Amino acid sequence: MGRPSIKAERTAEILNAYEQCVARFGIEGATLERVASQAGLARALIRHNVGNRDALFDALVERFFDVSEQRVVDLIAALPERDRAPVLIDILFDVRHGNDTHVLVAEALIAAAADRPALAKRMKNWIDDFVSAIAAVLRHSYPDAAQGRVTAVATGVTGIYFNVDSLAMLGGMTDLRRNSKEAALLLVCTLED
Amino acid sequence: MGRPSIKAERTAEILNAYEQCVARFGIEGATLERVASQAGLARALIRHNVGNRDALFDALVERFFDVSEQRVVDLIAALPERDRAPVLIDILFDVRHGNDTHVLVAEALIAAAADRPALAKRMKNWIDDFVSAIAAVLRHSYPDAAQGRVTAVATGVTGIYFNVDSLAMLGGMTDLRRNSKEAALLLVCTLED
DNA sequence: TCTTTTATTATCAAAATTGATAATTTACAG
DNA sequence: CTGTAAATTATCAATTTTGATAATAAAAGA
Numbered sequence: 001m002g003r004p005s006i007k008a009e010r011t012a013e014i015l016n017a018y019e020q021c022v023a024r025f026g027i028e029g030a031t032l033e034r035v036a037s038q039a040g041l042a043r044a045l046i047r048h049n050v051g052n053r054d055a056l057f058d059a060l061v062e063r064f065f066d067v068s069e070q071r072v073v074d075l076i077a078a079l080p081e082r083d084r085a086p087v088l089i090d091i092l093f094d095v096r097h098g099n100d101t102h103v104l105v106a107e108a109l110i111a112a113a114a115d116r117p118a119l120a121k122r123m124k125n126w127i128d129d130f131v132s133a134i135a136a137v138l139r140h141s142y143p144d145a146a147q148g149r150v151t152a153v154a155t156g157v158t159g160i161y162f163n164v165d166s167l168a169m170l171g172g173m174t175d176l177r178r179n180s181k182e183a184a185l186l187l188v189c190t191l192e193d
Numbered sequence: 194m195g196r197p198s199i200k201a202e203r204t205a206e207i208l209n210a211y212e213q214c215v216a217r218f219g220i221e222g223a224t225l226e227r228v229a230s231q232a233g234l235a236r237a238l239i240r241h242n243v244g245n246r247d248a249l250f251d252a253l254v255e256r257f258f259d260v261s262e263q264r265v266v267d268l269i270a271a272l273p274e275r276d277r278a279p280v281l282i283d284i285l286f287d288v289r290h291g292n293d294t295h296v297l298v299a300e301a302l303i304a305a306a307a308d309r310p311a312l313a314k315r316m317k318n319w320i321d322d323f324v325s326a327i328a329a330v331l332r333h334s335y336p337d338a339a340q341g342r343v344t345a346v347a348t349g350v351t352g353i354y355f356n357v358d359s360l361a362m363l364g365g366m367t368d369l370r371r372n373s374k375e376a377a378l379l380l381v382c383t384l385e386d
Numbered sequence: 387t388c389t390t391t392t393a394t395t396a397t398c399a400a401a402a403t404t405g406a407t408a409a410t411t412t413a414c415a416g
Numbered sequence: 417c418t419g420t421a422a423a424t425t426a427t428c429a430a431t432t433t434t435g436a437t438a439a440t441a442a443a444a445g446a
Contacts (some may be wrong), residue, residue, distance in 0.1 A: 001378040008293050023304070024304055024307055025219055025220075025221040025222070025253045025304070026218055026219025026220075026221065026222045026301075026304070027218075027219075028218040028219065028221075028222030029218070029219045029220070029221030029222040035349075040230065045353035047365075057386035061223045063269070067212070086198055087288045094314045104304075107300065107359055110359075110360060110362055110363055111216070111217055111218070111219070111297075111362060113362075113363060114217055114362060120363055122280050123363060124363055124365070126264070127360065127363075127369065131369075131372075144284075146272035148365075149375075149379070152372045152373075152375035152379060153376055153379065154372075155353075155369060155373050155375075156349070156353050156372075156373060156375075156376025156377065156379070156380065157376075159352055159355075159373055159376070160348075160349050160353060161354040161357070162352075162356045162359070163351075163352035163353070163355045163359075164352065166300055166303075166355070166356075166359065167303060167304075167308060167320065168307060169303060169304060170313055170316060170317055170320075171313070172305055172317070173317075176320065176324075177347060179324075179344055179346075179347075179348035179349075180349060180352055182341075182342075182348075182349075182350050183346055183349025183350075183352070183380060184349065186345060186346065186349070186380060186383045187349065187379060187380050187383075189374060189383070190379045190380075190382070190383060
């Protein structure tokens with residue numbers, strides 16, 4: 001009985017708006033006013049649905065890791081049985097990821113980790129896990145390649161990918177994206193020898 | 194006559210502190226209070242030496258481009274006559290650049306460029322110029338390589354380098370730095386064919 | 387010492403941000 | 417229609433941040 005709750009949807013909307021603000025203004029610059037404005041909601045609704053500033057931050061962090069884990073799972077699942085490496089690069093440097101704030105949020109969290117040791121450890125693991133996932137895909141395509149080289153290539157591909165997403169906010173970065181993708185492919189091809 | 198002015202030194206100190214805060218908190222999160230605290234000066238001295246918030250931002254932007262240009266000049270000047278490419282990678286991924294905030298400031302400026310079209314254009318040019326400088330070095334070492342491939346490799350090296358500096362704030366990223374450097378070298382070696 | 391110029395400090399008001407609570411409206415069940 | 421639980425709105429005080437000006441202290445030269 002009573003009015004149906006929409007807390008789940010509202011929370012998602014608020015966290016989406018918060019992510020946009022974090023990507024644009026950073027953690028400390030993402031004020032509740034800006035988040036409310038971005039979400040098109042009254043500021044009091046942020047408190048009603050999520051809580052205060054710290055609660056909002058904590059919710060963002062938890063959702064970030066959940067979403068990140070799911071994205072990696074989906075990414076791997078989208079790969080074919082054969083020729084996984086080039087398809088991986090296709091997906092990573094697809095223009096559809098153009099407006100994606102995930103990497104920007106990650107960088108904001110890394111900055112905020114400066115005085116949050118526990119978060120710093122989680123972000124380090126997050127990077128390691130991502131590189132490891134890329135490395136696993138590469139190992140599948142190049143089972144004879146040396147481990148050290150696979151790790152290096154996976155790190156390089158990850159770096160190029162993160163960088164593209166970092167700079168994507170500028171807009172009109174099609175050349176950079178194309179050249180980055182070509183570089184990633186060249187790097188992967190060094191595992192063929 | 195009169196008390197000697199130290200505005201130049203104070204301005205440099207303030208901009209240094211501002212850069213640290215921008216790298217950690219972003220443009221909007223770098224409050225005058227934080228900058229003053231970081232600089233160990235009274236907030237009023239920021240106003241006295243540089244001006245208000247907008248003036249501080251403008252001063253940072255101008256110094257950023259000046260320093261950036263000089264750094265590229267110094268980087269090129271530090272290269273030997275032969276084997277420039279590997280030395281370039283050595284310098285780019287040297288651990289001494291560990292506490293360098295230059296790339297972090299660049300990313301903060303890119304974020305702030307979202308509602309500053311003129312700055313967005315300058316940042317795009319900044320990226321292009323950096324990639325072009327790397328490409329020029331690579332062309333010197335590999336004069337027979339195809340232009341498109343040189344551009345791609347230069348873009349990739351730049352991306353890997355930017356990424357390392359982005360994540361360096363986490364600390365203890367020696368593995369990432371080493372693997373990134375190895376990846377950059379592998380990528381450069383694809384120009385040998 | 388006196389004057390001049392600048393650095394530094396001391397305050398103040400305005401604006402922005404946050405945390406919190408009360409009042410009101412809305413949607414559904416019975 | 418009525419009760420109820422939740423959404424939404426309306427306010428308020430406390431804190432932070434900013435912009436600005438006045439007052440004071442310090443360092444040089446004459």
